[in-house]
Amino acid sequence: MIELENVSFVPAGASCPTLAEATLRIGQGERVGIVGPSGSGKSTLGYHLCGAHKLALAGRTDGRLAYAGRDGTDGAPIGFAGLVGQNPEAQLFCRTVYDELALALLARGEDETRCRQTAETLLGRYGFADRSQASLGSLSLGQKQLTAVLSMLAMEPRVLLLDEPTSYLDAAAADRLFAHLTELSRENGWIILVIEHDRKRLAGFADRLIALDGGRIVHDGPASAGETRDAGVSEAEDWAEALAALPPFSPPSLDAAPLVELHGLRFGYTPDAPILDGLDLAVRPGEVVALLGANGAGKSTLLRLIKGLGKPAPGRVALRAGLTAAHDVGLMFQNPEEQIFAHTVAAECGYWLENRGVEPEERLARCRAALAGFGLGDLLDRAPFSLSFGEKRRLCLAAILVAEPAVLCLDEPTTGLDAANMAAMAAEVRRQAVNGRAVLLATHEEAFAAMAATRWVTLANGRVASDRPNPWLAP
Ligand SMILES: Nc1ncnc2c1ncn2[C@@H]1O[C@H](COP(=O)(O)OP(=O)(O)OP(=O)(O)O)[C@@H](O)[C@H]1O
Ligand SMILES: [Mg+2]
Structure with missing residues (x-):
């Protein structure tokens, strides 16, 4: 045929x-x-x-x-x-x-x-x-x-x-x-x-x-x-093998104050239908929380609220004193097409730094290093929309990481990535945690949750339905 x-x-x-x-x-x-x-x-x-x-x-x-x-x-x-x-x-x-x-x-x-x-x-x-x-x-x-x-x-x-x-x-x-x-x-x-x-x-x-x-x-x-x-x-x-080859997490310090705390969060797109309904969660430096749950459970909604794109009522997103959502929370969108807007890969990657007033020379140097780390070092002048889906995904992550936010919110970061890139992404997430960041990532990919997270938090009915250590990490 x-x-x-x-x-x-x-x-x-x-x-x-x-x-x-x-x-x-x-x-x-x-x-x-x-x-x-x-x-x-x-x-x-x-x-x-x-x-x-x-x-x-x-x-x-x-x-x-x-x-x-x-x-x-x-x-x-x-x-x-x-x-x-x-x-x-x-x-x-x-x-x-x-x-x-x-x-x-x-x-x-x-x-x-x-x-x-x-x-x-x-x-x-x-x-x-x-x-x-x-x-x-x-x-x-x-x-x-x-x-x-x-x-x-x-x-x-x-x-x-x-x-x-x-x-x-x-x-x-x-x-x-x-x-x-x-x-x-x-x-x-x-x-x-x-x-x-x-x-x-x-x-x-x-x-x-x-x-x-x-x-x-x-x-x-x-x-x-x-x-x-x-x-x-x-x-x-194979990911069980990849898991063993990843750099280890340092044990999160339990007395460190959380970088982000969610208190009794309630939020709905219409007043009568709450998507989140009394959700509590705290994430400390060094922790990587995998947000799990069915389609429509509210994972993306939660990440957007942490970035300040929406206000819970009632409830509160509290960042550690001195941090602001605009400066210190990096959100990678679920669909990279929604995030990308610049004319070149370098401009896309440097946008946040530019907003913070980082000088062009330093900006370019930091972008070069970040892009090279994701295998995009040769594509600085390319139009971001001409990249493959997996390349767009990696560009979006580089554009967030280059500004070194204290809290990272990654929405399904591995869609469009092959196994090797998924393991590389997990290694990068682990490095971010070891450097003292708090990471929340929404994912449907068990392999990725196993490789990248310290905690698995499942959302259902607008709340945390279960919160447990990553079962794949040795105790
Ligand atoms: N802009 C919007 N207007 C109205 N309802 C919305 C809007 N965005 C999302 N919703 C609804 O809110 C609920 C939660 O959506 P959300 O995108 O947070 O889910 P999710 O857990 O990220 O799902 P997925 O696994 O499919 O990404 C869904 O029932 C969805 O239909
Ligand atoms: Mg989602």
Whole structure:
């Protein structure tokens, strides 16, 4: 159904291909996992497999492409493939969740009754029926990602490409999604292509694995454990090893005064629906608190309140005497696209220092060092929006760390990162804690919570439902 023969792609303005001589055939009902390190060409291959290359990529494609037996030089026929990219916010257009699911169905002439039935069935299956009329602006990022995925499932394409579809989903939603995808490929013959770094999840789903490195296909075969190991893909269990290799935490001093204290925090976006409802928490220097909890539990809301982007009523965010939210709290947004605004990587990284009146020369030196530490040392003059998702993520972190805030709030810092970058991020977080900072990080990634945190705090019903030491750290 999908045929690529010697397909290469060179981005506009570049001389090297980001996809080189790819030859593949994918038939009905195949479930394909696409893996490889950050920047290895996974999304580029995905767009070509879907026939969306002309629409989604600026550059030159060579080679032969065919979709359902027809020439695909200019792309696949409309409706052939559905695609969910890495930034769910970029593909939501409508006012409500229901409107978003109905959009493609209405466009192809289905009547309102059929739209309602499809939406009800899908939303019901994911326990999301009560949000059908919710406005998209009022959803958490995980809820937005789920909406983006469901709108593609509603379209019933023959080929579905999902680029890191569970990056913002909680474990229950991710499990439901993969079980559903398996059903759709078995019963309806859909081709399902998933770019995913969680190999454990892929192993239970994919029947074929394609691994990329430097734009080349380095493995294409069955997705059994041995094969994937040969493909150079790190095991989900590998993080236990990575954990042992990380620099140790120093034991947090229990008599040190907390850097941030939350007292009886209550907050809602509308007065009658509190998201946080009497939440208490204190974080001392040297501690890293992993904030866990289902999509919509209020993790991002909490981090934003600590940064002063919203006022609890009643309740109080207290920083240690002498600290202010503007100067001493660094917030990394859940979606890097929301954080980035400058013209160059260097300007983005230096923005906070500039605001604090740091001289240009010192600013540049500090930015250079911070960016080099995240493997972005060669990209100072690049437009931040042209970076890959994982690179944007690292830039956002560098831009926060360079100003050395006392309290770090990191919202899902590892989405879009491969295993190696995730371990590097964990090492960096540990260093920050050892240097006396207090860190709060929201995450759905157990591996990251295990590697980076000293404490695991789970939010539910607007409060702290459990607060315990990281069970993966030796006592
Ligand atoms: N701007 C907003 N207006 C109204 N409601 C909102 C707004 N932002 C978030 N909410 C609601 O507040 C609740 C908590 O959202 P929040 O983004 O804090 O959750 P989260 O725990 O970070 O979720 P996720 O795991 O999906 O990131 C959700 O039910 C969400 O629908
Ligand atoms: Mg969130």
